[in-house]
Amino acid sequence: MRRVIDKLRLLYEGDTLEAHQFRYGLLVFDVVTILFIILTSFLPRSPSMEWADVIIGIIVLTDFSARLAISRRPWRDLVHPITLADIAAIISFLAPVVGEGIGFLRILRTVRLLRTYQLLARLRADSVFFRRNEELIIASVNLAVFIFIMTGFVYETQRWTNPEIGNYVDALYFTIAALTTTGFGDITLTGTLGHLISVVIMIFGVTMFLRLVQVLLRPNKVRHPCPVCALQRHDRDAVHCKACGTVLNIPDEGII
Numbered sequence: 001m002r003r004v005i006d007k008l009r010l011l012y013e014g015d016t017l018e019a020h021q022f023r024y025g026l027l028v029f030d031v032v033t034i035l036f037i038i039l040t041s042f043l044p045r046s047p048s049m050e051w052a053d054v055i056i057g058i059i060v061l062t063d064f065s066a067r068l069a070i071s072r073r074p075w076r077d078l079v080h081p082i083t084l085a086d087i088a089a090i091i092s093f094l095a096p097v098v099g100e101g102i103g104f105l106r107i108l109r110t111v112r113l114l115r116t117y118q119l120l121a122r123l124r125a126d127s128v129f130f131r132r133n134e135e136l137i138i139a140s141v142n143l144a145v146f147i148f149i150m151t152g153f154v155y156e157t158q159r160w161t162n163p164e165i166g167n168y169v170d171a172l173y174f175t176i177a178a179l180t181t182t183g184f185g186d187i188t189l190t191g192t193l194g195h196l197i198s199v200v201i202m203i204f205g206v207t208m209f210l211r212l213v214q215v216l217l218r219p220n221k222v223r224h225p226c227p228v229c230a231l232q233r234h235d236r237d238a239v240h241c242k243a244c245g246t247v248l249n250i251p252d253e254g255i256i
Helices: 002-013 017-040 047-070 074-078 081-094 100-126 128-132 134-158 168-179 191-217
Strands: 221-223 233-235
Touching (some): 017 047, 047 074, 100 128, 134 168, 168 191
C-alpha cells in the first residue's frame, strides 16, 4: 500500500517527465469532460449517454480518491473549493439522472472547471510564457470560468421551463448579453431564480470583465529587470526591488 501511495505522490507532485505527462493528461481529460457537457446539451438523453456519464464519474472518483490518499492534510483538503468541485462533479455524473426529478444535479458538473486553478499553478512552474503574462492569463481564466459556470446555471435552471433556452449556445448567448449589459431582449430568464441569476451575471461578470480590460490597458505589474537580483516583475510605482531592496528606475509616462 505504501508503494502505491508513493507512486501516486510521484505522479501528482513529482518533477519527472512521467509526472508532467500524467498531470497534463488529467488536463486533457478535464477539457474533454467540458466539451462533453456542452455537446450533450444538444442531444436527447440516451442509454449510451448515461453510460458515458458513469464512465466519466468513475474516472473523476478515481482521481479524487488518489489525491485524497496522498494528501498530508486530508480533512483540511476535503473542504477546499477544488475538492468540493470534484465531489459535486462525482455526484452529478454517478447519480441516476435519468429521472427528471433530480436532473438538476447536472448543474454541478460545471464547477469542475474550478480545477483550472490547479493547472495555473503547474504552468507557473513549467512555462516561461505563463510567468511573463501571468496577470493577463489569470484575469482571462477568471472571466472564462465565471462565464462557463453561469452558462451552466442558466442552462440547467431554465431549459425545462424557458423555451428560449434550448442548449448551451442559447445559455451562453444570454450570459454574454447580460455580462456586457447589452440586453438584446430576445432571450430573457423567467421566474425569480432567473432574475437573480441575471443580477449575479451583470454585477460579478461586469466586474471581472472590467478587471480584464484593466490588465490589458494598464497592468498592475511591469517588466523591469532588477540590476542586482534580476527580478523581472515589479509594481508600477515601485521604487525599490522587493527581493533585494535595490533602487529601481522604472521608466513611465509621468501619469499619476
